[in-house]
Amino acid sequence: MTDQEKILNEVTDSDYKFGFQTNIDTETIPKGLNEEVVRIISAKKEEPKWLTESRLKAFRHWQTMKMPQWAHLRIPEINYQDIIFYAAPKQEAKYENMDEVDPELIDTFNRLGIPLEEQKQLAGVAVDAVMDSVSVKTTFQDTLADKGIIFCSFSDAVKNHPDLIKKYMGSVVPYTDNYFAALNSAVFSDGSFCYIPKGVHCPMELSTYFRINAANTGQFERTLIVAEDDSFVSYLEGCTAPMRDENQLHAAIVEIVAGENTEVKYSTVQNWYPGNKEGKGGIYNFVTKRGICRGDNSKISWTQVETGSAVTWKYPSCILKGNNSVGEFYSVAVTNNYQQADTGTKMIHIGKNTRSTIISKGISAGKSENSYRGLVKVLKSAENARNYSQCDSLLLGDKCGAHTFPYLEVDNRSAVVEHEATTSKIGEDQIFYCNQRGIDTENAISLIVNGYAKEVLNKLPMEFAVEAQKLLAITLEGSVG
């Protein structure tokens, strides 16, 4: 074994900093999935009949479907009868007043760096905190309401804004879309709803923080963002979970609807528990995220930093229907140990002069597998469509895998589609160069990796870019030397 191999082999513990569990009374329903369970969830949430029916329709459809096999992932069979589909911290209800919130909950979110007290929060960030199946607290609602912005939990939106939910839910990701979308549409628990009225520039970052706490439960959240004409919103999503030996299922849906002259920026820092060094435990993360630029001159931009989960299956996409609309996908996906990620995007060009940009940076270490999978589809109607894709892979060590699966379907000859891909290994000479300037190996890797991912990290809202950088370093801790 050469020294280089030896260095790369010394995979030590990389600690997951958010692996603690909150001891709080949790109300759960019995394990398993059937029509009765779907009805119970709907009843717990006191949902209107149309929504119960919509869930049942999705459930029946899901039963006819099979788990997709096309991803470059090895996933053991999931036993849906062994999962709890609803868990909520007891003493539920929304807390109007901080005094009513269980101190354990406040403490949990404090430890996650998400204080629920508005005065302690980052100025300019409103948070919806979701624990297991319910939203615990949404901050700054009043401030936002002044502008006519609705930012609340999905459950609250069902109660208070049923027309909007009825109109837009499933309009971008129908329950028939795929296996996990159907599952989510049947059993979704909570999530966030966000509505920006015409002409409003949302004055603060909106963010949802998802936390899985209860054991053996799945998390199935749903987020819906509707931005009317001439509006702007920047939205951020974060997530963590305790360390457990069993795998836990997470299947989410995010839908974005953008009107005319509208911009929606959606950023994710995905840090679900990735499992331990031997690949035991961790979250199975199956997510369907899609946005539609319905009007002309709109833009939807996805930025994701994916560091967590044992398995990630996720393709945030844009349907560019309006003329001159723009879709962007910026991604950093890091996998270490036995993590597997199959992630990318779909850019569907329908309108004229539509443009899309895809920048994907995969970083693989340990024995992990990291794949980019992306589709660029240009319909006949999309005169003068443009796409630029750049997919880079960085390997740390020689036991990990990096793969690129670009798909192109172009039905209009005026389209210009460019694709570039590179694969590189983190250089021992780069690390030594840093060492020689007094920088130890851990810090050297952190510098090099952050440099590599800079183009994407720069797209994150400032407050979170620093956190994301630290997260990259932590995820790769111990992967070399």
Added chain:
Amino acid sequence: MSEAKIMLEIKDLRVSIEGKEILKGINLSVKAGEVHAIMGPNGSGKSTLASALAGRDYFHITHGKIIYEGKDLTELAPEDRAREGIFLGFQYPVEIPGVSMVNFLRTAINSMRKYRGQDALPAGDFLKLMREKKKVVEINSDLTNRSVNEGFSGGEKKKNEIFQMALLEPKLAILDETDSGLDIDALRIVANGVNKLRSPQNATIVITHYQRLLDYIVPDVVHVLYKGRIVKSGDKSLAKELEEHGYDWIKQEVDADT
């Protein structure tokens, strides 16, 4: 000068790469305040010696000792050697895309300060220091705004090494063919940078293939490294002699002996 204390003592150093012996018993003693030049034909082992001093473990030390300021250097990790004041100007500086020179050097300086128990340098002080040192090597301002060595010309890379040296203020600088590929102006700037750093407390080992650089950096001792051994040492006139007659006469001498 003979009163000065010994900074670096290399004793019968043997170094192998993948089982092949490259350095076959090097002896070298460098005192504070001295400049040593190491010359020799390509493939003699000059860079190997530099790498072994800097601690690249691809190069296995099979025998001998390196004592630096009284400490056994071989027990120190490369970053700790750097923090102890050893600087290597690389023959082939590497590119680190996306990492700005500013970020890189601030991380470097603060790692060193931490090692010495000092607080991190405030951003303002650091930028001021950068500006000062940039003048020393007459380095183009936008070079330091770019990523480490990325897209730098050969000459810019070499100047950048000297700039880093000026900023990090090492006790022992080892410059591996910093002169190759430089035009006369750049050569003068590089030499100037080295001369400014020269002090009774510091020492420099200048590795070069040509004697040209030694017109600007006047060495106290010149060594000729050939086939993994120092086969000749002398004062600066040895460099002149090599310039006039090339390496062949030395090769012949040595090859006749073995």
